[in-house]
Amino acid sequence: MMETEYQHPLMTAYWAQIDTHFKPVEAVFEDVMAEALAILTRDGINAYLEAARVIGKLGRGVEPMLAFLEEWPSAANALGEDALPEIMVVIHRMQKSPNSKAITPFLQTLAPVARRLHSQERMRDYFDITLDFMVRTTGSIHGHHTTFPSPGLPHFFAQAPFLLSQLSLMGLKNWVEYGIRNYSGHPERQTDYFTVQSADSRAVLQRERHGTLFMDVERKLDLYLRGLWQASEQLVPYSTAFDELRRPVPYFDKLGMRIPDVYDDAVDGEIHISGLDRYRATLAHMVGHRRWTTPLIADNWSPFQRMAVEFFEDSRVETLLCREYPGLKRIFLALHPRPLENACDPETTSCLRHRMAMLSRALLDPEHGYRDADLLTYVERFHALMAEGESNTPDIATLALSYVTKTRRQSDQYAKVHFDDTVVDYRDDNRQMWLFIEESDDEEMFEKEKKRTPSEEHTGLPPRHYPEWDYKSLTYRPDWVSVYEGLHPKGNPTDIDRLLEKHSALAKRLKRILDLLKPQDKVRIRYQEEGSELDLDVAIRSLIDFKGGANPDPRINMSHRTDGRDIAVMLLLDLSESLNEKAVGSEQTILELSQEAVTLLAWAVEQLGDAFAIAGFHSNTRHDVRYLHIKGYGERWGDDAKARLAAMQAAYSTRMGAAMRHAAHYLAARPADKKLMLVLTDGQPSDIDTHDEHLLIEDARRAVQELDRDGIFTYCISLDPKADDYVSNIFGRQYTVIDNIQRLPEKLPELFLALTK
Amino acid sequence: MTTDKDQYKVHAEPYYQAQGKEVQLYEAAYRNRLPVMVKGPTGCGKSRFVEYMAWKLNKPLITVACNEDMTASDLVGRYLLEANGTRWLDGPLTVAARIGAICYLDEIVEARQDTTVVIHPLTDHRRTLPLDKKGELINAHPDFQLVISYNPGYQSLMKDLKQSTKQRFTAFDFDYPDAALEATILAKETGLDEAIASKLVKIGQTARNLKGHGLDEGISTRLLVYAATLIKDGVDPLDACRMALVRPITDDADIRETLDHAIDATFS
Numbered sequence A: 001m002m003e004t005e006y007q008h009p010l011m012t013a014y015w016a017q018i019d020t021h022f023k024p025v026e027a028v029f030e031d032v033m034a035e036a037l038a039i040l041t042r043d044g045i046n047a048y049l050e051a052a053r054v055i056g057k058l059g060r061g062v063e064p065m066l067a068f069l070e071e072w073p074s075a076a077n078a079l080g081e082d083a084l085p086e087i088m089v090v091i092h093r094m095q096k097s098p099n100s101k102a103i104t105p106f107l108q109t110l111a112p113v114a115r116r117l118h119s120q121e122r123m124r125d126y127f128d129i130t131l132d133f134m135v136r137t138t139g140s141i142h143g144h145h146t147t148f149p150s151p152g153l154p155h156f157f158a159q160a161p162f163l164l165s166q167l168s169l170m171g172l173k174n175w176v177e178y179g180i181r182n183y184s185g186h187p188e189r190q191t192d193y194f195t196v197q198s199a200d201s202r203a204v205l206q207r208e209r210h211g212t213l214f215m216d217v218e219r220k221l222d223l224y225l226r227g228l229w230q231a232s233e234q235l236v237p238y239s240t241a242f243d244e245l246r247r248p249v250p251y252f253d254k255l256g257m258r259i260p261d262v263y264d265d266a267v268d269g270e271i272h273i274s275g276l277d278r279y280r281a282t283l284a285h286m287v288g289h290r291r292w293t294t295p296l297i298a299d300n301w302s303p304f305q306r307m308a309v310e311f312f313e314d315s316r317v318e319t320l321l322c323r324e325y326p327g328l329k330r331i332f333l334a335l336h337p338r339p340l341e342n343a344c345d346p347e348t349t350s351c352l353r354h355r356m357a358m359l360s361r362a363l364l365d366p367e368h369g370y371r372d373a374d375l376l377t378y379v380e381r382f383h384a385l386m387a388e389g390e391s392n393t394p395d396i397a398t399l400a401l402s403y404v405t406k407t408r409r410q411s412d413q414y415a416k417v418h419f420d421d422t423v424v425d426y427r428d429d430n431r432q433m434w435l436f437i438e439e440s441d442d443e444e445m446f447e448k449e450k451k452r453t454p455s456e457e458h459t460g461l462p463p464r465h466y467p468e469w470d471y472k473s474l475t476y477r478p479d480w481v482s483v484y485e486g487l488h489p490k491g492n493p494t495d496i497d498r499l500l501e502k503h504s505a506l507a508k509r510l511k512r513i514l515d516l517l518k519p520q521d522k523v524r525i526r527y528q529e530e531g532s533e534l535d536l537d538v539a540i541r542s543l544i545d546f547k548g549g550a551n552p553d554p555r556i557n558m559s560h561r562t563d564g565r566d567i568a569v570m571l572l573l574d575l576s577e578s579l580n581e582k583a584v585g586s587e588q589t590i591l592e593l594s595q596e597a598v599t600l601l602a603w604a605v606e607q608l609g610d611a612f613a614i615a616g617f618h619s620n621t622r623h624d625v626r627y628l629h630i631k632g633y634g635e636r637w638g639d640d641a642k643a644r645l646a647a648m649q650a651a652y653s654t655r656m657g658a659a660m661r662h663a664a665h666y667l668a669a670r671p672a673d674k675k676l677m678l679v680l681t682d683g684q685p686s687d688i689d690t691h692d693e694h695l696l697i698e699d700a701r702r703a704v705q706e707l708d709r710d711g712i713f714t715y716c717i718s719l720d721p722k723a724d725d726y727v728s729n730i731f732g733r734q735y736t737v738i739d740n741i742q743r744l745p746e747k748l749p750e751l752f753l754a755l756t757k
Numbered sequence B: 001m002t003t004d005k006d007q008y009k010v011h012a013e014p015y016y017q018a019q020g021k022e023v024q025l026y027e028a029a030y031r032n033r034l035p036v037m038v039k040g041p042t043g044c045g046k047s048r049f050v051e052y053m054a055w056k057l058n059k060p061l062i063t064v065a066c067n068e069d070m071t072a073s074d075l076v077g078r079y080l081l082e083a084n085g086t087r088w089l090d091g092p093l094t095v096a097a098r099i100g101a102i103c104y105l106d107e108i109v110e111a112r113q114d115t116t117v118v119i120h121p122l123t124d125h126r127r128t129l130p131l132d133k134k135g136e137l138i139n140a141h142p143d144f145q146l147v148i149s150y151n152p153g154y155q156s157l158m159k160d161l162k163q164s165t166k167q168r169f170t171a172f173d174f175d176y177p178d179a180a181l182e183a184t185i186l187a188k189e190t191g192l193d194e195a196i197a198s199k200l201v202k203i204g205q206t207a208r209n210l211k212g213h214g215l216d217e218g219i220s221t222r223l224l225v226y227a228a229t230l231i232k233d234g235v236d237p238l239d240a241c242r243m244a245l246v247r248p249i250t251d252d253a254d255i256r257e258t259l260d261h262a263i264d265a266t267f268s
């Protein structure tokens, strides 16, 4: 067998690492590696190749290995690459059972399943379902002693992406359960069920398909937080289906807010609360804590005391939330349990939880109807405290403690706790409310500074120097930044044509708008007093008016002008390192999505015939800002430009001001009437030699002002969900934040068209 | 030819709630006859401010709403045909320059750029207006002042003022007033109860928070005034808000639903 030869020594090493002679793998190896290299870390690449090697040696032919190589990078993108060992465990279990045939379909759907699962926690839950399924359907047919593989499992894996788009994990679990229970002994019917062919399979699917799935309302929740609470949070779903004992509860921390993956509608008497409103209540409650709760030091408190403080503080926060939006109260009331006053027997049971839940109900609901004297006193004291203002966590804690003391009972210590009607399920677990000083963990993040390796040193043109604005001294630092320019390296232009094909439906839609905008050679301007021709219609109307004694319209001429669309456009791309990150909720990197968007934009601009240039930039200290031409004004949108776009790569930092100034000197030299600079970026200006983060923001803002002075209209398309904090500072009103980066390919050309309409 | 100045006077005091020092600053600009540009998003009180200043300074006000089809003659004037010859008719800008009015060109960016340039000689030290067709050069009346309004939020390259035009004006940057002030405005303007007015403002702010995330513009003070007016007339607040605040600004279903929810959560 001939040794495979790769251009790049690294590729040869990678190939050696997976240790295989499968031809089909060889055919795609470079492609899959390209994707893997863009997504995985160095360790991740090693683990990837090692896992592929192991899978290649399972004795199941080329299929599993091929599927793994193709699916894993994007699955890793959705779940994190550290999910790999658990996936290997699942493969192992299938291999050791008679179910090794299911490995291929399992791997073939891994990426879409991972995308839908969205978190490792949910992935584990999904594996629990599948392994349980496997165990219970393997080898138990009519008392035969030989073991048979599970007939349904491979089909189930093939259907998994569809099933997960319809069901929560709980729903999936129930659907699978039904199939196992009824068909574990009937291979054919089992197959019918798990291919979603049989009538009952569909009926159960329908039955389990209820509730509001997080994935379907994610944008609405995002808008809700932004619009009503001015908050932008990362939302991470979890499944409630598995931990029967300790049901997971919403919580939040530095990384975002965790919420269930599905909420059913809730019904309270006449009142119907939608799943969406339940999500909103949960988020609002957490927003309330973020705003108003200050953590207390927990070490000196008993668990009872902490519980009481939490109930009081939850009520305080909700009181404040309802002051902002009174309509929330209806939702909270409908979702909050109504514990019955005599439901708990203090002779036998610990009733503290029950007392607290009643109090919590009473604090929210003036019509609670409870008669307990202590309860009524404390409701009053709570409202008196809140009448003075917002109160605060320590004061409310004092009130809570006095309540616990006042109502203490011996039986509070009993092991049997009354739980019924005491769980307020839209409330988070309050972990943010307590500081445990014993186990302080101040992890500090050390920034890794990256230095360019000497081999990458630039060759070519001498640098151009640009000033940088120092907002502290209100002066320019002259010749502060060195910009090196060069041509972007080339890749394969057909990649770009392929991207255009991928978006052909969108292109078709854009084409309709483009045709409207396309300059017609001559445009007739009517209603002119002076012009090149008489406009007969108008002239006759005027004459009639005149004869009739009315004032004639003197604008009876028309003239022509060649269409006024005289625009020069510069698209400046931020090519900094962070573009290599995957876009939220997508298997693609921001870089790839940008590439698609630019492809469509370039195509659209080419149709219109506007002068158009594309360049990218990144920086590695002020001594080394790179400005990379992708398409020049003099160049057609042809193979050369496409080849450069195809090779687009991201690295280093974002010194935006210098890049804008450099791009502007090209744009300023264009003769056009209107000049537009579009800046596509995913983050704020920054560089590793600049520790004051405002400095480069202020400099970019200054650059925008300079450009405006020179008649260049700057417009920023930001992909940073946190951009609101600084982007208007730089670009004034001239920006858009694209929240859903996956839609960038359609948004970018649309934006351009709207701007130049 | 005389024109009755009085017809252009603002007779009753328009209600205007100052947001900052703009009234004093405008007076200073007027004392020195500096041209003024009022920038700000749609419906934030630009026109109302100018009207109020004209009343306060007791000067005639001539307002021209600019549009794409407007030509220089629409501003300056033109010859009309009559039974026994032609007659010159002054355009609004010329009238203002002759009688010493404040001439307010509303939404100036809407006009074509070749139209806009006719104001240039009026805005520098010359303060003249050449009527080329008539062969007359008008020296502007000492009381004459030019004011333009401009909404930078159009966010369109095609609708931006030329630098050479921009640089002839002093400028005020208006924005929607802060919550308390905006509620006062609604209450005073429509007679609506201040507490309900505050709720309307709150909904307005919800929409403004979504600007750039699917909304191009937030809800304007003008729309809030509309909603207040409807409520004052007895329309159910929920209906009034949907009709005056949400439906006009967006067709994005997710945003509608979010704003509708904000309305429900605010009223009840």
Ligand SMILES: Nc1ncnc2c1ncn2[C@@H]1O[C@H](COP(=O)(O)OP(=O)(O)OP(=O)(O)O)[C@@H](O)[C@H]1O
Pocket (backbone or CB within 6 Å): B015, B016, B017, B018, B019, B040, B041, B042, B043, B044, B045, B046, B047, B048, B049, B106, B151, B177, B185, B189, B221, B222, B225
């Ligand atoms: N400061 C204010 N004092 C009083 N009324 C105000 C004020 N600001 C806004 N309004 C109310 O808002 C309405 C809209 O304001 P106005 O017509 O002046 O907006 P504008 O900024 O000129 O808008 P556009 O750019 O769309 O022309 C006014 O009719 C008035 O009811």
Ligand SMILES: [Mg+2]
Pocket (backbone or CB within 6 Å): B043, B046, B047, B048, B106, B149
């Ligand atoms: Mg106006």
